[in-house]
Amino acid sequence: MAFNDILPEVEWALLEGQWGKSLASSATEFPNVSAISIARDVVEGKFYDVLTSPVAKGLFVISDCVVVNDADLAENLLRDTLQPRLLNKDLSVTDETENELIRLALGATCLRAFVQINWTGPDFPLDPSALLGLSSSSNASGNSESEKTLDDTLNRFAIAELAYGGEPAYHLAKSAVFLRIAQILFSYPYRHCQSYPWWNLRATLIHQHLLDDPVPLPLTFYASLDPLESALKGKPDLLGRFLLERGLVHHLFAQDKIAAEYFVRAARATELKYELSGALGKRTKFQVSDLTQLVLLAESRKREDDESTTEAKDGQEAAPSVDTKLPETLALNDDTLLEQTEFTSSSAAPGTLKEDLSHLDPASQPALHPLDQCILLSLCLNVRNTSPKHGLTSEQMSPYVARVISHPKNWSVHTMALLLRSRLEASRTRTVERSTLQLQALIDQMPTSDSTVTERLLYFDAIAIPSKWELEHELGMRFLSIGVVRSAMEIFERLEMWEEVVQCWQSLERPDKGIAIVKDLLEGKKEESEAVVQRNKAVVERSGQRVKLDIAREAKLWCLLGDLEPQSAEEHYKRAWEVSKKTSGRATRSLGGYYFTQHAYAESIVYLRQAVEIHPLLARTWFLLGCACVREERWDEARDAFTRCVSLDEEDGESWNNLASVYLHMPAAKPAANGDSDEEDAAETQEPSSNIASVPFANKMLAFRALKQGLKFSYENWRMWSNYMIVTMDVGELSEACRALGRVIEMRSEKDGAGSVDIEVLERLVGAVTRSEFSASNGDSTKNVNPNEGQALARRVADLFNRTILPRVSTSARIFRAHAQLLVWQRRWSNALEAHLNAYRCSVASDQKVETDLARWQEAVVEVEELVEVMRNLGARIEAGDGQDGPGIGGGDKGEGEESEGEGELRPKRKRTSWQFQARSIVRTFMGRTKASFEEEPEWEKLSVLVEELRAAQ
Structure with a gap:
């Protein structure tokens, strides 16, 4: 058996953390291969032995090529000295495959050591300075305090290198050199070890947890993982673990649907039911x-x-x-x-x-x-997210x-x-008491040795367990939520999470205290951790210089000061941008939001553009950029911004709505792009173009699709339904317009009454129905296929009247007339006449002002004449028994309002009274109400003649 034959099995054992019996048997055939013994020690958790082995010392020890002086320790030591050595140093082994496996195993060991120190515990017995073979130039006598200062200095430089995408790494993370070494080793150009992308995935996920906010990963990162999936076919547990870890990456970036797909696939791979x-x-x-x-x-x-x-x-x-x-x-x-x-x-x-x-x-x-348990816990996380x-x-x-x-x-x-x-x-x-005590107990257990290192790390990568400082931060936020502010502040001060400390002071109504803390930190008057104090003292004593904050953290503090001092916000944000050497995403987001609130939209766009280039996964920044572009009427840029919003968060209904609005303002349709200052006016919902008729039809269809998608996630937003109604009418989706109008009325009728009904839309819907040919057949036919015309649309419009409008609105003459028009088309003459009578009761003629206002009286006279003419036409059809005198298409058992009381009322379900008698009664009643005021007017004679005609016709 050749070494290359056993290599994949060793790699899988490293990833799985278990040295199987078959591998143990195979490994005995290679007693002199140091790579196999190192890999086995890694699996068994003997990290100290691995990192102090001769092979590791030959690779890591750099004391032979650098002179370390505490006063001027080079900040680029790791990058310019260690990184080339790790990538180019020849190991004692001559076989290229074994060389790769050793580097991979050493990288895994460094990553595991970092996780043990900062996540699972207990403490690790090897310091980075000892790993690199470094000793302080002032520590010839073996002064442990100087060695500690050296480790702190190395850690500070490693933390600075771990800042990524403008986001600082957590500055109190311990032994960050181990993570940097792991990253360097996993970037080695592997040719034989196919599992290195998986280890790079693990290192990347740990790195993201160090950052204040996750920073998007390049597409090449995900592409490098794809070949592994096919390589793991036939290994259900390994494949399940791999899919689970990929899902956790997407979970970190709040890509919930993608994460859910990976979690479900992991369950299928392990055959978990x-x-x-x-x-x-x-x-x-x-x-x-x-x-x-x-x-x-x-x-x-x-x-x-x-x-x-x-x-x-x-x-x-x-x-x-x-x-x-x-x-x-x-x-x-x-x-x-x-x-x-x-x-x-x-x-x-x-x-x-x-x-x-x-x-x-x-x-x-x-x-x-346990692996299936990890999958269930991940599915549980997805329930929380979605x-x-x-x-x-x-x-x-x-x-x-x-x-x-x-x-x-x-x-x-x-x-x-x-x-x-x-x-x-x-x-x-x-349960809140147990919740808090349990969280405290989990924090207390981390430094203990109640379980082995291998036990703690075996499934670490398959669960979203937080780091020690994240757990303590969660406990502090728990205290803050229940009002125990002082205890929360103690935790945040120990963790040096100054934003949360400032939040605590604001809760205590002492914002001045928070401002003072931030200023002291920036001016160097306030030291942070005890380790920082000791380090600075030692450096000051030897060099007379104070160690400065790394630029990412300093920029963050300037942004925080800008949030606390609105009157100087612009100055502080710009200072943060300059301090960070134009790399701080937080600074650009803050500047963009500041200029937006000042209505300086052009300047806002400049900084928001830079913000999304630095951190393209923040949907809120894209949304603000889109709003700023809308204000500047830069429609193409606004379209691209809102498209990115909905690609990042498909459930963002506001962005879908604004994207539709942008389409309705664009002169011509174009293909859509691939798809921290939260101000109230930035979140307003854009209205459709007021000149929608001039918009190209292709753009209208894009707007229609965008609104339809957005309403899935903003079902209770009546403004979006109103916009959707307007657009659907314009693109000919009349069935959807009918549904949209119904939703608006359901949500707004209680407050606005008849004002909740867009009467022009309603009349257009009725007109679309009545322009088609009427058929008394209710059966399935080819005429009913298209929901936007004919009988199919008639059913929806009739249902809109009977189920939505008429039960809620009974004070609009135009609504009743529109209903009457539909009923006439359905040849439901009695119901149509009743609708016209209801319209008359809501018209000017029924208003009390008609008895004293000449103009209104003259308008009412016209309405009376028109009603009599309608009654003449419909009454004749009713008496002749022409057409359908019943519910008709889409109707109920009786027309709306048939049992109401009122003057001149028809009662279709009872014995009919002649239309002439009812019409004459209506005219005489109207004349009786207004005789005292308008008997001398010319129109009065018309009414008198009309009464005589009706009497003669009886």
């Missing part, structure tokens, strides 16, 4: 009757030679290995709620399962493989977490499950 269902059970101690409770049924596939898949028997939990001490699971100890749901049913609700899980007992499910913030989200997430907690198998996985449960319980009165 899972499904949410319901089963009878109890959640409180005093609950008498069983109610349906949400439960997650899940089952791992059978794995050979793997103790972690051993099923629990007789309802007992499968115990973890004897060497594992799991994090403490705090009890709830509530006087009402049970510790966990007690299921009384031995099966899920009938007919609710799609997977073959009906044999599982909700109260006694088998233990899951669901709104309400109670249903917690109810959906809880079964996922409970399923994992019920069978603890791994230290890190159980820690993550407890953390998720703590987050879920933070908003409930009965």
